[in-house]
Amino acid sequence: MPIVRLEIANGIASTEQKKAVIRRMTDVLVEELGRNPEYIFVVIDEVETDNWGRKGQSLTELWQEREARTGKEEP
16 A cells, blocks of 8 residues: 655645646556555645745745745745
8 A cells, every 4th residue: 555645835736736746646656566546645745834944944934035036936
């Protein structure tokens, strides 16, 4: 019973994108491992950007800094 766990920052993927990821991850395991899709589980955990850090700062802070520099809003 394969289980795929994927963590992404909250708000970076639409519902349709998450559905596509689940479908394609399932397809890979069916094709590569020969598993029955009935028993393949894909879990997407969305982590708040205040709880995800890089370079000693939260993603919220990093994205705010980038937006201030470039005018480009994240995600």
